[in-house]
Amino acid sequence: MSVPVVAEAVVVDIEGTVTPTSQVHVVLYDYARPRLGPWIREHGGDPVVAEAVARVKDEAGLGAQADTGEVVAVLHRWMDADRKATPLKTLQGLIWQDGYARGELTTGLFDDVVPALRSWRDAGLRLAVFSSGSVAAQIASFSHTTAGDLTPLFEAHFDTVNAGPKREADSYRRIGEALGVAAQRVAFCSDVPAELDAARAAGWRAVGVARPGEPCADADFGTHPVVASFDELEVSR
Numbered sequence: 201m202s203v204p205v206v207a208e209a210v211v212v213d214i215e216g217t218v219t220p221t222s223q224v225h226v227v228l229y230d231y232a233r234p235r236l237g238p239w240i241r242e243h244g245g246d247p248v249v250a251e252a253v254a255r256v257k258d259e260a261g262l263g264a265q266a267d268t269g270e271v272v273a274v275l276h277r278w279m280d281a282d283r284k285a286t287p288l289k290t291l292q293g294l295i296w297q298d299g300y301a302r303g304e305l306t307t308g309l310f311d312d313v314v315p316a317l318r319s320w321r322d323a324g325l326r327l328a329v330f331s332s333g334s335v336a337a338q339i340a341s342f343s344h345t346t347a348g349d350l351t352p353l354f355e356a357h358f359d360t361v362n363a364g365p366k367r368e369a370d371s372y373r374r375i376g377e378a379l380g381v382a383a384q385r386v387a388f389c390s391d392v393p394a395e396l397d398a399a400r401a402a403g404w405r406a407v408g409v410a411r412p413g414e415p416c417a418d419a420d421f422g423t424h425p426v427v428a429s430f431d432e433l434e435v436s437r
């Protein structure tokens with residue numbers, strides 16, 4: 201059964217929606233884990249890294265004098281718990297950006313994703329991404345997929361820095377303002393019901409993505425329309 205949605209712009213989540221959760225939790229997290237300490241030690245003079253490390257210490261209640269080993273232990277605990285804390289996402293993003301540039305990482309997408317994105321673009325829809333992953337990580341990831349460079353498909357990328365937390369309606373309002381599209385003309389696709397609730401609270405058209413075998417496949421999506429793949433989603437202007 202297909203789900204019809206009328207919209208001018210489609211904003212997609214990443215993990216569990218366009219890429220398998222394992223792409224993030226296994227491929228990307230395993231790549232970042234052993235590299236966090238060396239990255240912080242080698243790039244500690246980079247203001248972005250220094251700021252992220254300071255925020256980790258602050259959020260974890262570590263003293264300002266805590267050493268890199270203590271910071272890395274916190275980052276590993278957050279990754280084990282899949283806590284999508286902004287400073288962790290900033291540091292991961294830098295490491296992944298480097299990994300993609302070195303040719304050591306490639307993004308795998310669900311088979312239905314690229315055909316759907318292309319058909320939506322061909323139909324004149326505007327596309328954007330909203331993920332907890334940093335904008336740098338998003339761009340690196342979509343630049344290096346098994347289907348090639350997909351960045352030309354997207355006109356904007358949003359994360360917890362330039363939009364805000366994914367479970368807060370104000371984040372979706374900020375994205376709508378940045379895109380210059382009326383709330384009811386934006387569709388958001390995600391596997392996480394709380395994100396859909398926040399998008400709907402901002403007036404967006406929220407669509408659940410319950411992919412078989414993914415962690416949120418059996419989640420309670422409440423009254424949100426749900427698709428098992430983008431093949432079931434018919435977006436028109």
Ligand SMILES: CSCCC(=O)C(=O)COP(=O)(O)O
Nearest residue numbers: 214215331332333337338341
């Ligand atoms: C390829 S960008 C990195 C994705 C990431 O770090 C992440 O946590 C994905 O979370 P999402 O909000 O897209 O579910």
Ligand SMILES: [Mg+2]
Nearest residue numbers: 213215216391
């Ligand atoms: Mg997700």
